[in-house]
Amino acid sequence: xxxxxxxxxxxxxxxxxxxxxxxxxxxxxxxxxxxxxxxxxxxxxxxxxxxxxxxxxxxxxxxxxxxxxxxxxxxxxxxxxxxxxxxxxxxxxxxxxxxxxxxxxxxxxxxxxxxxxxxxxxxxxxxxxxxxxxxxxxxxxxxxxxxxxxxxxxxxxxxxxxxxxxxxxxxxxxxxxxxxxxxxxxxxxxxxxxxxxxxxxxxxxxxxxxxx
Amino acid sequence: xxxxxxxxxxxxxxxxxxxxxxxxxxxxxxxxxxxxxxxxxxxxxxxxxxxxxxxxxxxxxxxxxxxxxxxxxxxxxxxxxxxxxxxxxxxxxxxxxxxxxxxxxxxxxxxxxxxxxxxxxxxxxxxxxxxxxxxxxxxxxxxxxxxxxxxxxxxxxxxxxxxxxxxxxxxxxxxxxxxxxxxxxxxxxxxxxxxxxxxxxxxxxxxxxxxxxxxxxxxxxx
Amino acid sequence: xxxxxxxxxxxxxxxxxxxxxxxxxxxxxxxxxxxxxxxxxxxxxxxxxxxxxxxxxxxxxxxxxxxxxxxxxxxxxxxxxxxxxxxxxxxxxxxxxxxxxxxxxxxxxxxxxxxxxxxxxxxxxxxxxxxxxxxxxxxxxxxxxxxxxxxxxxxxxxxxxxxxxxxxxxxxxxxxxxxxxxxxxxxxxxxxxxxxxxxxxxxxxxxxxxxxxxxxxxxxxxxxxxxxxxxxxxxxxxxxxxxxxxxx
Numbered sequence: 001x002x003x004x005x006x007x008x009x010x011x012x013x014x015x016x017x018x019x020x021x022x023x024x025x026x027x028x029x030x031x032x033x034x035x036x037x038x039x040x041x042x043x044x045x046x047x048x049x050x051x052x053x054x055x056x057x058x059x060x061x062x063x064x065x066x067x068x069x070x071x072x073x074x075x076x077x078x079x080x081x082x083x084x085x086x087x088x089x090x091x092x093x094x095x096x097x098x099x100x101x102x103x104x105x106x107x108x109x110x111x112x113x114x115x116x117x118x119x120x121x122x123x124x125x126x127x128x129x130x131x132x133x134x135x136x137x138x139x140x141x142x143x144x145x146x147x148x149x150x151x152x153x154x155x156x157x158x159x160x161x162x163x164x165x166x167x168x169x170x171x172x173x174x175x176x177x178x179x180x181x182x183x184x185x186x187x188x189x190x191x192x193x194x195x196x197x198x199x200x201x202x203x204x205x206x207x208x209x210x211x212x
Numbered sequence: 213x214x215x216x217x218x219x220x221x222x223x224x225x226x227x228x229x230x231x232x233x234x235x236x237x238x239x240x241x242x243x244x245x246x247x248x249x250x251x252x253x254x255x256x257x258x259x260x261x262x263x264x265x266x267x268x269x270x271x272x273x274x275x276x277x278x279x280x281x282x283x284x285x286x287x288x289x290x291x292x293x294x295x296x297x298x299x300x301x302x303x304x305x306x307x308x309x310x311x312x313x314x315x316x317x318x319x320x321x322x323x324x325x326x327x328x329x330x331x332x333x334x335x336x337x338x339x340x341x342x343x344x345x346x347x348x349x350x351x352x353x354x355x356x357x358x359x360x361x362x363x364x365x366x367x368x369x370x371x372x373x374x375x376x377x378x379x380x381x382x383x384x385x386x387x388x389x390x391x392x393x394x395x396x397x398x399x400x401x402x403x404x405x406x407x408x409x410x411x412x413x414x415x416x417x418x419x420x421x422x423x424x425x426x427x428x429x430x431x432x433x434x
Numbered sequence: 435x436x437x438x439x440x441x442x443x444x445x446x447x448x449x450x451x452x453x454x455x456x457x458x459x460x461x462x463x464x465x466x467x468x469x470x471x472x473x474x475x476x477x478x479x480x481x482x483x484x485x486x487x488x489x490x491x492x493x494x495x496x497x498x499x500x501x502x503x504x505x506x507x508x509x510x511x512x513x514x515x516x517x518x519x520x521x522x523x524x525x526x527x528x529x530x531x532x533x534x535x536x537x538x539x540x541x542x543x544x545x546x547x548x549x550x551x552x553x554x555x556x557x558x559x560x561x562x563x564x565x566x567x568x569x570x571x572x573x574x575x576x577x578x579x580x581x582x583x584x585x586x587x588x589x590x591x592x593x594x595x596x597x598x599x600x601x602x603x604x605x606x607x608x609x610x611x612x613x614x615x616x617x618x619x620x621x622x623x624x625x626x627x628x629x630x631x632x633x634x635x636x637x638x639x640x641x642x643x644x645x646x647x648x649x650x651x652x653x654x655x656x657x658x659x660x661x662x663x664x665x666x667x668x669x670x671x672x673x674x675x676x677x678x679x680x681x682x
Binding site: 357360364365368377378381384385388389416420424427431432 | 516568571572574575576578579582583588591592595596598599600602603606607609610611613614617
């Protein structure tokens with residue numbers, strides 16, 4: 001269970017949001033919405049522990065994440081604006097890197113994964129020579145072999161084509177059905193079954209929570 | 213745990229070898245800077261051999277400074293630095309691997325071509341041994357110190373000059389002890405004391421710097 | 435350490451406390467400075483070797499001491515700030531750095547000015563002067579780093595880390611410079627190290643040191659308050675304060 005209590009975020013002496021409370025339970029997909037510059041990415045950065053809050057804390061399984069970083073990161077998969085794909089390395093090498101540095105299933109055949117994300121035939125070309133969408137797919141390939149319970153995704157659908165969006169959506173739903181948690185921001189309308197789909201609207205400096 | 217260390221080093225080396233100019237440029241810079249001194253000061257061998265340790269060390273410092281940008285900048289831009297900070301392994305450990313890879317890529321080549329430059333600057337053989345030894349021990353300290361500076365400035369748009377501003381004053385002791393060792397060797401004195409001092413600093417840097425680098429990264433990436 | 439205090443009460447409280455302490459520091463500074471400077475410059479006996487030019491120690495020595503004291507303050511504040519995550523301590527680091535840099539500059543300038551009659555040159559690579567110069571570089575690095583961040587919370591933390599790195603490094607720098615100096619200069623006598631000092635000279639010196647120290651305290655508090663206001667400008671208590679000032 002991911003939880004945050006009284007989270008206040010101040011960036012460059014400007015308050016982005018105040019005293020935000022949030023609970024996401026296993027099996028839920030939380031979609032954070034709001035206009036540009038309202039602090040969606042900042043909120044995700046706080047949830048991952050990449051940045052620290054002005055006040056308030058984030059809890060994972062009832063424990064402060066700052067007190068148990070390494071345990072928390074065993075459960076966390078984060079995908080930011082920047083995909084984390086190294087331009088000089090090939091798709092396959094990038095995937096191997098992800099597999100070794102983050103909690104992953106070790107018995108997965110990476111060629112199968114590349115097949116699933118549609119990168120077979122490109123596996124030995126440096127990522128720099130691939131298109132933006134293909135680079136994004138390398139980053140998304142992680143989701144097929146990760147063992148992390150909590151996925152935090154910042155605009156995962158950017159530069160993907162329709163087909164890739166569809167399969168990513170399916171992947172997210174499947175993850176939630178298996179008891180995982182997904183927190184994501186996107187401007188895309190999602191077709192996710194309502195049972196475990198939550199929305200959070202961020203508005204300027206005040207926060208309202210709407211659960212759909 | 214150790215596998216992860218190897219993996220990070222391997223990845224960095226692989227990426228660097230696919231992008232060779234990044235390794236070669238600092239080395240050329242180093243050679244050119246050293247060449248400038250005889251051109252500016254005249255070719256008197258006694259003068260050259262006297263200033264050689266200082267020149268080579270200052271040039272190594274500047275070359276290191278140039279290459280430091282690359283230590284975290286590429287990773288910062290493509291987001292893999294962010295990812296590294298979210299890895300379940302201790303950040304200080306991963307960061308040490310990156311510094312090692314960086315040292316292998318930038319300082320080791322300087323060490324290897326230093327005989328050539330010693331000939332350029334008419335350095336005697338005893339002094340040259342001392343110089344190689346100080347480079348071998350001193351450059352890792354430089355890499356560790358520099359990594360702290362890079363970690364502090366990596367998120368800034370104009371971090372380059374700031375990096376030299378914060379890093380150069382801190383590297384003064386290394387410069388002093390190294391050149392003093394070489395001078396002692398050149399005049400036939402025992403220089404082991406200086407080398408041991410440098411070694412002590414290296415041990416200190418290896419134990420403390422990774423934590424400072426990790427803390428600095430946590431500030432820069434947020 | 436200060437964790438039990440509610441983060442919202444802390445800043446406001448410290449602002450008021452600093453405001454209350456400030457005048458006391460100033461009250462201590464002014465008389466000791468006036469007496470010390472008049473006594474030192476006009477009434478203390480001249481040095482039998484250096485004549486009247488030795489009187490610059492009444493500025494140089496206190497400034498050099500306070501340059502170090504300011505750095506120690508910063509190091510302690512940085513340690514507290516990073517270990518216990520006290521934001522106010524990180525602000526103190528940022529507030530102190532420019533003051534320390536100015537003291538260092540004064541020490542450096544007066545040291546060089548003293549060198550002119552003593553050594554016959556404005557600048558001599560004396561171990562102390564060189565160390566002070568490097569200390570000034572370190573201060574400048576910290577200030578530049580602080581100013582480079584647009585988010586002041588991060589800036590304070592970055593400056594604190596650099597301060598701590600510096601505090602480990604500064605003794606090594608000083609030691610290496612002293613060693614380098616003795617090797618390169620042979621037996622130059624350091625003019626700043628008097629074997630003993632006459633009581634009539636010592637008392638005004640101590641008074642000057644005291645006044646410089648209290649002034650350092652005053653300036654730190656002053657800048658700390660400014661820093662607080664600037665950082666917390668979005669908070670209600672600052673807004674209230676400003677409105678009250680405008681009305682009154």
